[in-house]
Structure formats: C-alpha cells, structure tokens
Amino acid sequence: MKTMILNFLSLLFLMNILVVNASDDKIIAKWNFQNGKIEESNQRFTGKLRGETILGKDHQGNSALILTASKMSDPNGLHMSEVYKELTPSGAFSLEVKFRINPKTQKQQMVLWDNKYIISPKPENKDKSSHSGFSLLLAKRGEKWEPRSYNGYGNSSMIFYGEPEELNDGEYHTLRLEYSPLEIRFLIDGELNYREIMVTPNSLSPAVNPTVIGDRVGPNYNGFDGTIAEVTLMERPAKDIIISQGGRAGFIRLESNPEFLVRIDNQSGKALSDLKVSAEIREFPEMPLPEHTINLEKGMTEILKFPMNAKLKPGVYHFDIKANDVTETIAVRLAPERVNSYPVVMWGNGNNKKLSDIGFTHAINSLSILNPDPTDLGKTLNGLNKIDMALSDNIYHLDNIYNYRQVQSKYPRIQRDGKPYERLNFEASNPEPHSILIKDAENTAAAYGHHPAFVGSLVHTEIRDASNPSFSGVEEKAYKEYSGVDIPSEVSTRNAPSYRNIPDFPTMRVIPDDYPLLKYYSWWWRIGDGWNPLHSKISKALHKGTSDKFWTFYDPAVRVPPQWGSGGDVDCISQWSYTNAAPIKVGQTTDEMLAMSGGNPDQMVMKMTQLFWKRNEVAPANQEVKNPPQWLKEYEDANYISASPDHLQIALWSKIARKLDGIMYHGYSALVEPTGHQYKFTNPECAVMLKDLTQNVIKPLGPLLKQIPERRPEMAILQSFATTVFAPENASFGWGRTWNADIHLALQWAQYQPAIIYEEHIMDGILDQVDVLVLPGIEVLTESVFSAIQKFQNQGGIVIGDNLLVPGIMPDIIVSAIHRAYGDPLGTKTKLQALGADIRKQLNPHFRSPCESDNPDIVPRIRTWKNSDYLFTINDKRTFGDYVGQWGRVMEKGLPTEGEITLNRKAGAVYDLTSNRQIDFKSTGDNCIIPVKLKAGAGNLFLITENPFGEMTVNHSNQAILGKTIKVDVKINDDKGKISETLVPLEVKFLNPKNEVMPDGGYFCAEDGEIKIDFTPSLNELPGNWQIVVKNLADGRTTNSKLSVKK
Amino acid sequence: MNMKFFIGVLILSCFWQSCTSTKADFKSKRIAEYTPQRIEQIMTSSSDAVERRTAFRQLLNSSKAENSAEKYLNDDDPIIRRSALYYLIDHHGEKSVDYMISATTDSSNLVRALALSGLTPYSENPSVQSAIDSMEQKDPDPNLRRQAAEINWPFKRDNKLLRDDPSWDYEIVTQKSIELSDENWRFITDPNSNGHRQKYFDPLFDDSSWKPIKVGNWETQGWPGYDGIAWYRIRFNAPEKIESNAVELLFEGVDESGWVWLNGVYLGVHDIGTAGWNVPFRLDATKEIKWGQENILVVRVLDTVEAGGIWKPIIMEVLK
Incomplete structure (x- = not known):
C-alpha cells in the first residue's frame, strides 16, 4: 500500500549556487504597508481596499495590510484602479511578498497576487483573456504551504509548484517569485525553494484584469488570511x-x-x-x-x-x-564517494536532509513520470536537478516506473465473458504496448543514466496484484503454443478451484506433475500473465545507458504463489511487511524473499518494513479504551499510525540477521515528519531509534552484513506451489499471517532458524542439505515432490507435519495447527512458544541445532564464514504498552531481558561487534555459552572465532602524491600469528595534517583477515604528514600509521 | 548421556570441525542406526514416537511391509495406524475398503480422515455409503462430518472475502451497512434433507405455503424441540448501486450451521459444528447482489442440539 509522494522537497544544495544578482534589478512597483500607506511608493499605481481588508496594526504593532479569512463570495485585498500593463512584465522579473499567515487559519489556498483571474483554464479554452497575466498564491499541503504561480502565455497557461514549507509559525516570511523566459524560481526567506527550467523561452502575456494584492481578481474569491507587509515587483534587465x-x-x-x-x-x-x-x-x-x-x-x-x-x-x-x-x-x-555502504532505502521521498540524518542512503522519486526525452533539455534538466538535490544531502536516487496504468484502459485484462475485469488491470501479456513501455524506460535511462547518483529503478509495483487470466486471445494462444492444449475450462480467475471442489481430484492429494490445472497455473504465474517477461524487458531497457552498478527491482515480489521467477530478470526483488502482530515475523517474510531468489542466485534481495500500522488492526477507532494514548487527541481519525519503535527495532534486527543487499522502509510521514499524508506521525521515537541503529549498527557493520553467508538449511519449511494453488488457505503470499508463517515464529522462539524452501528447491536437490523438513498445511503435493520427501525420510531426514499433511507422508513429529487470534497476541505468542518448546523437546534426542537458549524471548540466528560464526541475538520480550497496548491487539513495548546462548561448538574467542570488544564466555565440552543481556527491543551481533585475534598490520608506501592512488593493505592475524580466516569488520580513517577525516575511508570488511583499500588524497588537499587509522571493530584495537603526502 | 544424544553431539562436533562435509552425515548416520534387529526392538519397547515412526517407515520399506501394515493398524500411535492404513490403500485400492470402513470409527480423526478420503471413490458401494452416512451423522469431528456430507452435496463454492485477498493492502472501510429485516422471513422445516433437491433456493420457488418467522430461534416461534434442517427465505431491496470494492453478507448468528444462496446462486457455507451457533460469518456477494432491485436470500439451517435458527441480524455490508 504505497502512494507516490510527488513532492520534491527543498533544494538546499543549490541555494548557495544560484546566486541572484539583484544589483541590476529595477523596481517597477513597491507597496510598503509598514509605512502606513496603501499607495504604491512611486505613486504610479493606485488602488482601493476591498471588503474587510484594512490597513492596520500587525501582531507586533507595526502597520500592515490586514486581511481576514473571507468567504468565496466576498472580495478582499488591495484592488488596483485600472489594468496596469507594467504589472505584467514582459521579460525577466521578480515579485517578492512579505507576509504573515494567521496561525489559526483554516484556509486551504490563499492568493497573494493576481491579475490572471482564470488561474487554471482548461487546455481547450483558447480565449486569450484566460491566458494572460499571472498569479502567486499559497496552497496548503498537510501542515505546510506550497507556493504556486499560474502564468498566462496568450494561447496557453502554465502552473509552477514550489515545495511545501512550514510557514504557519505566526512570523513574517518572504516569498519571492523569480521569473525569466528560461526559468522560474521560488525563494522563501531568501533560500531557494524550487527551480524549474523551461526549454522554450516564454514571456508572459499582459494581464487584461486589474491586479489585486491579497485576493483573487473576481469570484470565487480566495483571500489571504493574515497580514502583508510589503510587495515588490522588479524588472530584471534582459541579457543578450x-x-x-x-x-x-x-x-x-x-x-x-x-x-x-x-x-x-x-x-x-x-x-x-x-x-x-x-x-x-x-x-x-x-x-x-x-x-x-x-x-x-x-x-x-x-x-x-x-x-x-x-x-x-x-x-x-x-x-x-x-x-x-x-x-x-x-x-x-x-x-564524497560511498565505499561499500549498506543501502537503507526510503520507498518514497521527502526532505532529503532529514532522511540522510536518520541514515537513509536512497529515496525513490519518479523521474519517468516526467516522460523524459533525452532530446528535451528542459525536462531532462529538471529531472537532473532533482537527482542533484538529493545528492547534495547524500541521498541516491531511485526511479519508479508506473506508466502501466496509462495503458491499462486500452489494454485491459478480459474476463471469460469478454468484458474487462471490474478491477481494471493491465494485460501485460499483450506484446502490443510493450514497445511504448520499453521506450519510456530507455528514455529514462538515456536522460538520467549518466548521473552517478541515479542508481536504480523500481520497474513495477503492485499492479500485478490484480492480475487475472485474460481471455482476449493473447493468453489463449500463448498457452496453446506452450502446452498444446487449451486453457482448462475450470480457469476463470487467478485462483484455481479448491481441490475440495474439483471432481475426481486424487483423494490422497498427490497429483501428477503435469496435472492440467497445475500446469496452467504454473505457466500463468511464471510467464503467462506477461508480467515477469515484461519486467525483464523493462529491466534490460533501463540498463541501456546506465552504469554497471545500476540496479532494477520489483516489489512486492512474493505476493504470488511460491514459485521461482517473480520479477523476471530484475536485479533485485523486495517486498514489504507490517510488524504487527509479531515483529520477528519480518524475519519469516524475509526468508520468503530469500526462497524466491533461489531460482536466480545472482539476484539481490532487499526487504522492506512498513513504518506504519493499519489503525483497525492495532487500535480500532470503534473501540474505546481506558487511558487513551496522547496521539489519539491529535489524530483521532487516523487510518494509519506509526508503528512502535520497539517493533521497528526488532524487525530491523530480524532483517539484518539475514544476508540481504539492503533494507527498505515505506511511510515517510509516519517516521520523519507530518506531511498531511494519511500515514500519521504518531510516534516521534521511531526516527530516534532508526537513526541510532543506522549510525551504530548498519553503517559500521554494513559491509560485513552484506558479506556473511547464510548457513546451509539444517531445518527448512516448505511452501508448496501445488498446495497454494489448490488449497490457498494456508498460503503466505508474503503476508506472514498464516499457520505456515506462525510455525516459523514458533521455531524461531525455539532457537531454530528454518529456511523457507519451494518445491523447486526440492527438485533441485536441496533436501540433501536439510536435516529437518517442516510441512505445515501441505495439503497437496506433486508426485515428484512427494517422492523426494519420502526419499528424504528414508535417508534419515526428519519431517514435522500437521493434520493437513498429505496422508502419504508419515510425519516423524506431528503438531496441531495454531490459528492466530489477532485479539490475543499474548495468548498466541504463548501457544507458539509452547509449540516451539515441544518441538525442541521431541527433536533434541534426534537432532541438535547449532544453538539453544534458556530464554525463548531471545531469538538467535547464525550466519557462518568458514569456522567463524556470526550470532545475532534479538530481544523479542514484549508487553502491552501505552501507545496501542490499551487495545490489547499488539504487544508493542519491548522489555529488557537476558539469558545464555549455548552454541554447539568450541570457541577461542567471542566478540561483541556492536561494542567492539572481546567478551567472556563459558566452555563446557564442545559447547560455548555466551551470556546475553539486551535492552528493550534491542539486538546484538557476536563473532565467535576459533582463535582470538592477534596483531593487525597496515602496509602502504610511506609517501603519496595528491591526486594519486595508493594501496593500503590491512591484515589481521590470530593470536598464533596466522592470518585469521574470518570476515572482520574494520573502520578506516584517513586524516590530513589538520586531523580532518578524508574521503576514501569508512567501514570495510576484511575477507579472510585481509583487505586492500584504495586511497586517493584529493588534489586540493593539504600536503604534509597524514595518518591512517584502522580499527578492528571486533576487538576494538587500533593501528596508526603515518603517510607523507606531497603535491 | 544416552547413546543417541552422544551420537548426535558427535555428529555435530564433526560438523563444526569440517563444515563442508556434513551435509549427509547427520541423516546417513541416523538411519544407519535402524538395523532390522533394532527396528523390532524399537517397535516393541520404545516410547519415543519419532524413533518408532522412523522404525515403522523402515518396516514399510522392507519385505515385511505387508504384514507390518496389517499388524500395526491397531498400534497405539495414530500416526503409525494411519501410515499402515495408507499403505494398504495405496497397495490394494478397493480391496482395502474393509480396512477403511473399520477405520471410520478410529479414535483418531487423522485416521478417520484418511479412511473417509479413501472411501470417497467407492461411495456407490452401499456399505461404503453407509459408513460415509454414519460419519456425516455421528463423527465427533465437525470438519469430518462436513466433509462426509459434502461427498453427496452438489453445491460447491470458493467464497473469498476482500479481507482475505492477498493482493489487497488497504484499510477496508464499510461504506454502508444495511441490516435486513428481522421480520418477513418465510420458513419451512426439512427433516429429510430434501429441500435442495426441491430447489428451495430457486428465486422462482413458490414459498407462499411456508410459515412466517422472525429472526430468533425457531423453538420459541412454533417449532419447539425441532432439531434438524430448516429453510429460510426473505426478499429485500438493495439500494441503487454504490461504488464499492465488495459486498458481503454478515451473519451475526446462525444456530448452528448455514448454507446460503442469493438470487439462486450458492454463496457458501458456515459449518463448524455445534460451536458455530454464536460465531459470526461473512460471505462475499459482490457479483450476486442486484443493485436497485429485489433480492432473494435463502438460508438452509442445520441445528443438532438445543435452540436453532437465524437468531441474530444479517447485515449487507458495502465495502470500499
């Protein structure tokens, strides 16, 4: 559930760049109401006050034009006596208004200057009087005000939108419109707010209406609510x-x-x-x-x-x-260049400075919506400006292609009866519009692909969710070509009939691999509905003209049955999850992503978390509670509220405990600042928490997090395509709400780390690596998968099943499905933890997992590199708090906890990677026992090595030249003097003679104890004695070395 | 430390010593423990369910499979009984009908469920039909009763609600709720369960001879002590079309099971046994509702104990 936020926020970067040279500007007209006069300073333009507008005293006792909120039927403002053609300058000009908004105003739009009257005529309106003059106004956008200018050019009009800013503080502000035939700018309080470049020079058409200050010329009036102190119109000299x-x-x-x-x-x-x-x-x-x-x-x-x-x-x-x-x-x-950072993506956009401050590295902002044309300089420049702006705050830019909806009315999916589906959807299988879509993607790449901060693109989101088999002829023909037969008559929607309703369905629920309906749906979901092949084409088109590092992605990639191939050949797949009711569920849904990428090992995987909750799931509006929370006073009607910080924290640790290529978030206004968007800003602590984690965990450990491999799947949960097609009740579709997901939670609380696997994994031989296979709600299997599972058991594998399992599989352990009670999260958690403990009790005599804990609220997860283990511990001890806990639907508040994690291994040393120190542990036989103490909602990461770290050496030449690259070789040995075959997180700093931190440094991961880092002292840096400081983030030890840098 | 635990630890310690060579170690070493001699011993004396099931699986893979399947049909462990029955069904098909009929009264619903599934293809066999009928009437598990009933029930429908649509990631807002009248219902009992054959659900069916009834249990409205099937019909006018994403019928209380038709189209069933008497349920009617017209809602109600009938309001919800 994502709505595009198309507001392009302030471009502070350019404000010190586009210096306005005002020295040559000439005043056309100036009204200084602070002098107690309504007359224009040079007496050239006369006017009268309308309606309730007066010249009075402002809040500071100074003279000003006082305007009050008026009805649309009542004229206000200062109305000029006649049509002064000078008040529509023909060339470059600026209009500056000093104003103060009534902080209590209820108005949604307020006019500061108008001589256009018909502010936004329809394109077909060719009446020249409708396309003359200009107006300047403010429009409410959430809690902010957006400057707008409506300009007439004789035969057409254009609207320019600035960026919303907070102006409601009861203080004076100045809004300056700068217009030239080539560009338009808004400046607020002297700072550039927005800039747009026009490829075709345009001069305004003279107004045919008298100018009004503080209201619209005629009905419907839209008067300013507040005070206006000064208005200045200036002419800017034309240049050759x-x-x-x-x-x-x-x-x-x-x-x-x-x-x-x-x-x-x-x-x-x-x-x-x-x-x-x-x-x-x-x-x-x-x-x-x-x-x-x-x-x-x-x-x-x-x-x-x-x-x-x-x-x-x-x-x-x-x-x-x-x-x-x-x-x-x-x-x-x-x-500065980025060195191997861990992407933290805001799915959406907003104030880049604020995003960067929290720790975001990327934001999504659609440029393709501008219909870029590499030959259209104006559009291209405006798009590049947006990328520049983001880069100035160290935010990299991702595009979002969503032009599919523009073609879906022409190419809709068709039902069996020949009519389009009521929920209109694009027939992606139809090749006809592909060339249009591909061209748009190629144009986007060609227009912006050379910008190094334009690094990726979302090729499609959510539209496929409403995809259904289409009977326009295209898919019928394609299926016939694929299978040699017609689409089965039972097919009418994306859902197959339930097996219970299919006559003659095999009673033991094991079906042939080529069972007709299975074959059809497998084809349809993989390629038949056209989306995956189209994703591949769009991805390929975007790669033309972009760098090798450019990545395309698709989400939500697992809102489909469990079958490889979702997203086609995109470089990355992603999907979002909500953290309620249990935040470690985000780990489960992340495992689904890893399963989906199994078909394409080169595909990157990212995972998104929704920063908000749906109100009716956590704090229903129709349910009154005692001690209502503070946020309810301000956001009584909210449909979406911020998630709790502890949930987000647990979810974040659940994500980074998996091998991902980055993480994403959606819901800017629920995290960063209120914007008026439906996702309400009800918990300011979320941003504080996220900033702390990005600064102290993700940033320093990011290179390591990206590199530690997943372990082999000792335990695996099957998500079956056949079951999803014929008995979807327990299918996940990426939501993590069903029994199939909840048993994953039970196993996490029992200190297991089940992988999620698909039938394709099984046919690929993954059961060779698996020791315990969990089959929750597996009601239907294909013959070959059924046989593979039997073989797995016959070879010693253990199966955990439930009463829905196909009867031909004899489970070694049988469990009863627990159906989540959404009104009772504590009861559900208690039951699932008890289930996990029971499974462990039954399994322990036969199978030992790599780790165990005395505290089920501490969720461990291990990733392994050679003989080193990376143990993540996540504190999932929670209770009902005072944020939404009153409703009893979510335990949103974390509690501190402690316990011991027992690893089935010998250890030489254990390091706490978040506090950069070696810690004490106990050894018993072949086990090592690590004490864990965690704050509310917190996680931790330990490194367990065979031997303690020893010496760290940093080798490089003693001398360097500005602008020339040298290699810095870092080696970490163990205490026996051998190179440590471990992934070691490092911090590297290059310091100039003033001890200033230079670029090229940052955080790294030394593979097998060694890393070579390129260092290029900047051409215009200080020569002299520099330092290279390397810190081992495991044991905290630091090495300093000197470097003589010359010009 | 018992032997198995020791071996487990040994295996794991080998695993950590040499991570890459462990894939098959655990399973092959585990299965190697199940020698023929030990299997017999385990089946006789072990109380570890995992161990016994593994051993029984080995038996079914051996030359002793046939005898073992028959022998363990009465094992204490329902999983083993079920696997034994499955083996016989799988290997003997219709010849295993007697085993299946016998299993319809097993104490475990897992075994009974398998028996019912196994019997389904042979439902024309009178003794099989009798066993199925018996399960429909008497099985202690309401799901199995329903499954038995569905074998002969001609109406099938996958009714999916908007809130269960995995592609729907929005707040669902009820735009309009229209409570159907508590009165104006027509009612008839159906002790022989023939109503569906007589097309009581058909909009054109003449229900003028049926008795009027209000929402509330039927015992207090002229049918005291009646347990069994009864039918309700009501006509109601839907408003002019409201732009929406779904229309659902919310049944706040049907004691205890209900089968629902709207305008002659079967919508679905709520049948979870006696526990269902006070469990609200919803059925999607987006395609079946006739906007701005008269609609005919028909509900077949089954009550097996105490009070019965539609006893709480039915609400048409228009969802956005």
Whole structure:
C-alpha cells in the first residue's frame, strides 16, 4: 500500500549556487504597508481596499495590510484602479511578498497576487483573456504551504509548484517569485525553494484584469488570511547571452571523466559568430579548462562541455563562465564517494536532509513520470536537478516506473465473458504496448543514466496484484503454443478451484506433475500473465545507458504463489511487511524473499518494513479504551499510525540477521515528519531509534552484513506451489499471517532458524542439505515432490507435519495447527512458544541445532564464514504498552531481558561487534555459552572465532602524491600469528595534517583477515604528514600509521 | 548421556570441525542406526514416537511391509495406524475398503480422515455409503462430518472475502451497512434433507405455503424441540448501486450451521459444528447482489442440539 509522494522537497544544495544578482534589478512597483500607506511608493499605481481588508496594526504593532479569512463570495485585498500593463512584465522579473499567515487559519489556498483571474483554464479554452497575466498564491499541503504561480502565455497557461514549507509559525516570511523566459524560481526567506527550467523561452502575456494584492481578481474569491507587509515587483534587465546550467550540477568524487555542461542561449536578436566561451573553477584555477568558440544563430541554444575534476575534495565548486562580456557563475557540488555502504532505502521521498540524518542512503522519486526525452533539455534538466538535490544531502536516487496504468484502459485484462475485469488491470501479456513501455524506460535511462547518483529503478509495483487470466486471445494462444492444449475450462480467475471442489481430484492429494490445472497455473504465474517477461524487458531497457552498478527491482515480489521467477530478470526483488502482530515475523517474510531468489542466485534481495500500522488492526477507532494514548487527541481519525519503535527495532534486527543487499522502509510521514499524508506521525521515537541503529549498527557493520553467508538449511519449511494453488488457505503470499508463517515464529522462539524452501528447491536437490523438513498445511503435493520427501525420510531426514499433511507422508513429529487470534497476541505468542518448546523437546534426542537458549524471548540466528560464526541475538520480550497496548491487539513495548546462548561448538574467542570488544564466555565440552543481556527491543551481533585475534598490520608506501592512488593493505592475524580466516569488520580513517577525516575511508570488511583499500588524497588537499587509522571493530584495537603526502 | 544424544553431539562436533562435509552425515548416520534387529526392538519397547515412526517407515520399506501394515493398524500411535492404513490403500485400492470402513470409527480423526478420503471413490458401494452416512451423522469431528456430507452435496463454492485477498493492502472501510429485516422471513422445516433437491433456493420457488418467522430461534416461534434442517427465505431491496470494492453478507448468528444462496446462486457455507451457533460469518456477494432491485436470500439451517435458527441480524455490508 504505497502512494507516490510527488513532492520534491527543498533544494538546499543549490541555494548557495544560484546566486541572484539583484544589483541590476529595477523596481517597477513597491507597496510598503509598514509605512502606513496603501499607495504604491512611486505613486504610479493606485488602488482601493476591498471588503474587510484594512490597513492596520500587525501582531507586533507595526502597520500592515490586514486581511481576514473571507468567504468565496466576498472580495478582499488591495484592488488596483485600472489594468496596469507594467504589472505584467514582459521579460525577466521578480515579485517578492512579505507576509504573515494567521496561525489559526483554516484556509486551504490563499492568493497573494493576481491579475490572471482564470488561474487554471482548461487546455481547450483558447480565449486569450484566460491566458494572460499571472498569479502567486499559497496552497496548503498537510501542515505546510506550497507556493504556486499560474502564468498566462496568450494561447496557453502554465502552473509552477514550489515545495511545501512550514510557514504557519505566526512570523513574517518572504516569498519571492523569480521569473525569466528560461526559468522560474521560488525563494522563501531568501533560500531557494524550487527551480524549474523551461526549454522554450516564454514571456508572459499582459494581464487584461486589474491586479489585486491579497485576493483573487473576481469570484470565487480566495483571500489571504493574515497580514502583508510589503510587495515588490522588479524588472530584471534582459541579457543578450544567457549562460546557464546545461546538465547536472552534482558529481561524485572519483567518478571517471565527468563533464559539466553549460548552456548558452543567444537572446541578442542577431547571429553571434566566433563567440568565445571560457570557464574557470574558482576554487581550483590551476586546472586548465578549454575555451570554446562557437557560432550561434539568434534565438538558438548550444550546450558546451567542460571537464570537472573528480579528484578534488568534496565540496562546492564555482564555475566562472564568460561569453563575450557576459559572465555567470554556476556552482556544482562534488559529493564524497560511498565505499561499500549498506543501502537503507526510503520507498518514497521527502526532505532529503532529514532522511540522510536518520541514515537513509536512497529515496525513490519518479523521474519517468516526467516522460523524459533525452532530446528535451528542459525536462531532462529538471529531472537532473532533482537527482542533484538529493545528492547534495547524500541521498541516491531511485526511479519508479508506473506508466502501466496509462495503458491499462486500452489494454485491459478480459474476463471469460469478454468484458474487462471490474478491477481494471493491465494485460501485460499483450506484446502490443510493450514497445511504448520499453521506450519510456530507455528514455529514462538515456536522460538520467549518466548521473552517478541515479542508481536504480523500481520497474513495477503492485499492479500485478490484480492480475487475472485474460481471455482476449493473447493468453489463449500463448498457452496453446506452450502446452498444446487449451486453457482448462475450470480457469476463470487467478485462483484455481479448491481441490475440495474439483471432481475426481486424487483423494490422497498427490497429483501428477503435469496435472492440467497445475500446469496452467504454473505457466500463468511464471510467464503467462506477461508480467515477469515484461519486467525483464523493462529491466534490460533501463540498463541501456546506465552504469554497471545500476540496479532494477520489483516489489512486492512474493505476493504470488511460491514459485521461482517473480520479477523476471530484475536485479533485485523486495517486498514489504507490517510488524504487527509479531515483529520477528519480518524475519519469516524475509526468508520468503530469500526462497524466491533461489531460482536466480545472482539476484539481490532487499526487504522492506512498513513504518506504519493499519489503525483497525492495532487500535480500532470503534473501540474505546481506558487511558487513551496522547496521539489519539491529535489524530483521532487516523487510518494509519506509526508503528512502535520497539517493533521497528526488532524487525530491523530480524532483517539484518539475514544476508540481504539492503533494507527498505515505506511511510515517510509516519517516521520523519507530518506531511498531511494519511500515514500519521504518531510516534516521534521511531526516527530516534532508526537513526541510532543506522549510525551504530548498519553503517559500521554494513559491509560485513552484506558479506556473511547464510548457513546451509539444517531445518527448512516448505511452501508448496501445488498446495497454494489448490488449497490457498494456508498460503503466505508474503503476508506472514498464516499457520505456515506462525510455525516459523514458533521455531524461531525455539532457537531454530528454518529456511523457507519451494518445491523447486526440492527438485533441485536441496533436501540433501536439510536435516529437518517442516510441512505445515501441505495439503497437496506433486508426485515428484512427494517422492523426494519420502526419499528424504528414508535417508534419515526428519519431517514435522500437521493434520493437513498429505496422508502419504508419515510425519516423524506431528503438531496441531495454531490459528492466530489477532485479539490475543499474548495468548498466541504463548501457544507458539509452547509449540516451539515441544518441538525442541521431541527433536533434541534426534537432532541438535547449532544453538539453544534458556530464554525463548531471545531469538538467535547464525550466519557462518568458514569456522567463524556470526550470532545475532534479538530481544523479542514484549508487553502491552501505552501507545496501542490499551487495545490489547499488539504487544508493542519491548522489555529488557537476558539469558545464555549455548552454541554447539568450541570457541577461542567471542566478540561483541556492536561494542567492539572481546567478551567472556563459558566452555563446557564442545559447547560455548555466551551470556546475553539486551535492552528493550534491542539486538546484538557476536563473532565467535576459533582463535582470538592477534596483531593487525597496515602496509602502504610511506609517501603519496595528491591526486594519486595508493594501496593500503590491512591484515589481521590470530593470536598464533596466522592470518585469521574470518570476515572482520574494520573502520578506516584517513586524516590530513589538520586531523580532518578524508574521503576514501569508512567501514570495510576484511575477507579472510585481509583487505586492500584504495586511497586517493584529493588534489586540493593539504600536503604534509597524514595518518591512517584502522580499527578492528571486533576487538576494538587500533593501528596508526603515518603517510607523507606531497603535491 | 544416552547413546543417541552422544551420537548426535558427535555428529555435530564433526560438523563444526569440517563444515563442508556434513551435509549427509547427520541423516546417513541416523538411519544407519535402524538395523532390522533394532527396528523390532524399537517397535516393541520404545516410547519415543519419532524413533518408532522412523522404525515403522523402515518396516514399510522392507519385505515385511505387508504384514507390518496389517499388524500395526491397531498400534497405539495414530500416526503409525494411519501410515499402515495408507499403505494398504495405496497397495490394494478397493480391496482395502474393509480396512477403511473399520477405520471410520478410529479414535483418531487423522485416521478417520484418511479412511473417509479413501472411501470417497467407492461411495456407490452401499456399505461404503453407509459408513460415509454414519460419519456425516455421528463423527465427533465437525470438519469430518462436513466433509462426509459434502461427498453427496452438489453445491460447491470458493467464497473469498476482500479481507482475505492477498493482493489487497488497504484499510477496508464499510461504506454502508444495511441490516435486513428481522421480520418477513418465510420458513419451512426439512427433516429429510430434501429441500435442495426441491430447489428451495430457486428465486422462482413458490414459498407462499411456508410459515412466517422472525429472526430468533425457531423453538420459541412454533417449532419447539425441532432439531434438524430448516429453510429460510426473505426478499429485500438493495439500494441503487454504490461504488464499492465488495459486498458481503454478515451473519451475526446462525444456530448452528448455514448454507446460503442469493438470487439462486450458492454463496457458501458456515459449518463448524455445534460451536458455530454464536460465531459470526461473512460471505462475499459482490457479483450476486442486484443493485436497485429485489433480492432473494435463502438460508438452509442445520441445528443438532438445543435452540436453532437465524437468531441474530444479517447485515449487507458495502465495502470500499
């Protein structure tokens, strides 16, 4: 459940770049109401106050125009006596309004300036009077106000939207609209709020209405509610040559051969020949830049390339560009490069600075929705600007392609009766529209693919959820070609009939592998409905023109039956989960993702958590409670509220305990700040928690987390495609709500770590590695899988089954299905923990798992590299708190706990990787016992090695030259002097003579005790004596070495 | 430390010593313990269920399978009894009918369930039909009673609710709730369970001879002490079409099982045995509802103990 948030938030990065040169500006009109006059300063423009508008005293006792909330039928504001053509400047201009909004205003929209009147005429309206003049207003967006300008161009009108900002604080603010035929900008309180570039120069068409300050010209009136102190309209002189940014202004350090593009527009009214354009980087003038000589016809534009040096130190650099006698300064930012960081993705977007501060590394913001055309400079530049903006806060950009809905009305899925399905859905199997979709993807890649901070794209989300077999002819033909037979007559929807309702269904529920309905649904889900092949095509198209590191992804990838191939050939699959009712369920749903990727071992896997809960599941509005929580006062009608911090924390540890390529979150407004979105910001502690974990766990240990392999699946839970098709009651579809998921929780609480496997894994031979196979709700199997399970048992494997299991499989341990009671999370947890304990009791004489705990609330999970184990421990001790606990549906509050984890292995040393120290442990026989003490909702990560770490050495040449790369070789030995065959987390710092931390450092993972790191001191850094500081994040020991750096 | 535990620890210690060579170690060493001599010993004297089942599996894979299957049909462990019965069904088909009929009265519902499944293909055999009928009437497990009944029940329907749709990830809001009238119901008892053959569910069926009844148990409305099947019919007008994602009928209380038709189309069943008398249930009627028209709702009710009937309101919910 994700809705795109299309607000592109503040671009602080560019604010110090696009310096407005106001020295040549000339005042056209100025109203200084603070002087106690309504007359324009130069007496050129006269007007009268309308309605209840007065010249009075503001909250500070100063004179100002006082406007009150008015009805749409009542005119207000200062109305000019006549139509002054000067009040619609023909060239570049600025309009600045100093205003104060009534903090209690209920208004949703307020006009500051208007002479356009018909602010947003329909495109078919060709009446020129509807397309003249301009207006400036503020529109409410949640708790913020969005500046807007509506401009008339004679035959058409355009709307420009700024970024919403908080202006409701009862203080004065200034909104400045800067307009030139090439671009439009909003500045609030002097800071750039929004900038948009127009590829075709446009001048405004003179207004045909008198100008009004503080209201609309005519009905429906929309008066300002507050006070206006000053209004200034200024003309900006036209230039013969306009120099502006012609490409991205964001660069990443050490990217190869970057170029800065400069746009030259000839506005002189004549052809320019031998125009010399030169440039210099102000902060690094020693770098030679080429001089271009061009001929430019009048009105024409040329894009020129200047090299950018990516070996400079990170920061803002100013290009001083000169063309004839015109000079312009454009700044670019060189961002520090990322070294092997662990992606933390916000599925959505918002304030990049705030996201970055919490620890997010990526955000999704659709650029493909702009219908990018690499030949359309305006659209491309605006898209690149958005990437630049995000990069300035160290957020990398991911696109979201969702143009499928645009074609679904033309290519809908068709029911058996020939009519489109009521829940309209795109017939992805139809090849006809593919070329359009592929072209859009290629254009997106071509327009933005060169930007190093444009790193990935979501190829599709959620639309497939409503996919159903389509009977337009395409799928019938394709299935006939595939199978040689027609689609079975029983097929009408995505769901097969229940086996109970199929006449002659094999009574022992073991079906032939080519059972017709099974064969059809297997085909349909894998390729037949067209989505997976289309994903592959879109992914391929996006890879044209993007870097090798660019990744495509698809979610929700397991909202399908358990069969490999979801997402097609996308580089990464993902899926979101809610943390209620039990947050370790996120571990279970993550295991489903790993199972799905089993068919494509090169595919990356990420896992998303919803930052919010559905209100009716945790705190139903129709149920009154004693001691209602604080948030209820402000958000009584909320449908979605923030999840609890402890749930999110447990879920996060559950995710990173698995080998993932990154994690994702959705629900910006439930985590970061209220925006007016339906996901309400009801728990500010969530962001505090997440920031703490990203800073102290994910960032330092991220490279290690990405590298530690999963263990072989000693225990596995089968999710069966055949059962999902014919008895879907217990099928997961990625939700983790069913018995199949709950037994996974029971096993986690019993200190097992079951993998999830599919039938394809079994046919691939995975049972050779499995010791215990769990078959919850497996009502139907194919003959070959049935035989494989029998063989597994005959070879000594242990099966845990329930009363639904196909009767031909004799379970070694039989359990009763526990049906989750959503109103009783404590009762359900107690029952499932008891079940887990009972399974362990029955299994222990026959099978020993790698670890055991005396505390079922401590959930362990182990990943292993050679002889080193990485033990994650997660504190799942929870109770009902005062956030939503009053409703009794979620135990949302964590409690501290402690216990001992017994590992079936000998250990030489145990390290706590979150506190960077060696810890004490006990040895008994072949076991090692680790004491664990965890705060509420917390987790921990221990490294268990055969031998303690010994010496760490750092080797490199003693000397380096600015701008030249050297290798730094780090080796970690064990206490016997041998290289430690372990994955070791390290922190590496490069310090300049001022002890400032330089780029290229960060966090690393030394594989088998060794890593070689490239270090390039920046060209414009200080030469002298530098230091290289390496810290072993396992034992906390540090090594310092010196480096002499010369120019 | 017993021997098996010791061996387990040994195996695991080998595993940790040499991680890559462990895949088959655990299982092959485990199964190697089940020698023919030890299997007999385990089957006779072990109290460890996992051990006995493993041993029995080995027996079924041996030359002694046939005898073992028959021998252990009466084992104390229902899993072993079921596996023994399965072996006989699998190997002898219809010839194992007597074993299956006998198993319909087994103390374990797992065994009875297998027997019922095994008998289904032979339901035309009178003795089989009799056993199925007996299960329909008397089986202590309501699920098995229902499954037995469904063998002869001609109406099938997978009724899926919006809230159970795995593709639906939105809050479900009830846009409108329309409570059906407590009155205006027509009612008839069906002691021989023939109503469905007489098409009581058909909208065109003439129910004028049926008796009026209100929502509430039938015992207090003229049918005291009646246990068995009865039918309800009501006509109600649906509003003009409301844009929605689903329409559901919420039955707040039917004592104790109910089969439902709307406008002649079978919607589904609520049948969880006697416990169902006070358990609300919902059925999707999105495709069957006739907006702005008269609709005919028909409910077949089974009551086996004490009071019976539709005794709480039925609500049409329009969901967005």
